[in-house]
Amino acid sequence: MQMTMIEALNSALALELERDRRVVVFGEDIGANGGVFRVTEHLQNKFGEERVFDTPLAESGIIGTSIGMAIYGLRPIVEIQFAGFLFVCMNQLVSQAARIRFRSAGAYTCPLVVRAPYGGGVRTPELHSDSLEAVFLQTPGFKIVVPSNPYDAKGLLASAVEDPDPVLFLENIKLYRSFRAETPTEHYSIPLGKANVVQEGTDVSIFAYGAMVNVALEAAKQAQQETGTSVEVIDLRTVWPLDEDAIAASVEKTGRAIIVHEAPRAGGIGAEITAVINERCFYSLLKPIGRVTGYDTPYPVPGQEDYYLPTPAKVMTALREIMEL
Helix, strand or coil, rough: CCCCCHHHHHHHHHHHHHHHHEEEEEEECCCCCCCCCCCCCCCCHHHHCCCCCCCCCCHHHHHHHHHHHEEEEEEEEECCCCHHHHHHHHHHHHHHHHHHHHHHHCCCCCCCCCEEECCCCCCCCCCCCCCCCHHCCCCCCEECCCCCHHHHHHHHHHHHHHHHCCCCEEEHHHHHHCCCCCCCCCCCCCCCCCEEEEECCEEEEEECCCCCCCHHHHHHHHHHHCCCCCEEEEEEEECCCCCHHHHHHHHHHHEEEEEEEEEECCCCHHHEEEEEEEEEEEEEHCCEEEEEEECCCCCCHHHHHHHHHCCHHHHHHHHHHHHHC
């Protein structure tokens, strides 16, 4: 059936709660209110307050509690109301959740899913739009998932719940209700670490994730109409671990690459993909790799975010430069 990302995530959570008694869902206002974006709406009524419950406004307490639950056999899915609030619980996430398997020599794992909305374009206040995926890229033990559509969101969340290690599951706010897509009502999963070729092409590869996949597709359509440029668009889906094979295969075919993400440029996912391309298919490159990203500044006030975010026009500028002989 046709679902928004909100509906797909809600369906995934309900199915996980039905399938596995170890699954518990908790966070700030996620019970009776159904969460600030209503992702968990009706789940408490259906599964009870022992399995779907509200917490105090204390992110460090939420994560600390969930780590203990995960280590001792439960499968917690916790919601941090906005990704910027992850800063409050960095110690619990980086020093504890991500290191449990290593510190215990494999005796314990931490099957924890941390859901958090992120992203711009919806005029949120400070710390509500920040894209923090690269902050956790250098945290061994974490997987980082960023879906771009309802179908992927549901399947990737199922895989995240089944994973024995902690998964940071970032959901772009602008995508929550912006469109519907055909999404099965039953349970299914999409493997973590596998990218998706959403549009095949021969002249240039664009790598994106989250809301930037649609930005890339719009630019690809415009490039085809204006210049006949054939653009391949790769949805990374999981930004850690990266699907290096898919990245290399695309660049070896097209010889050109552009990376698009709304997080700051320095030390971002784009820099890591650039390193992968240089290591694995440098001699296939016809032009230097392009990056279209946010700026190396704090996320701006709402009135300025249109200047900050990557747009199809910015991607088109990069495409014209990379296609020059």
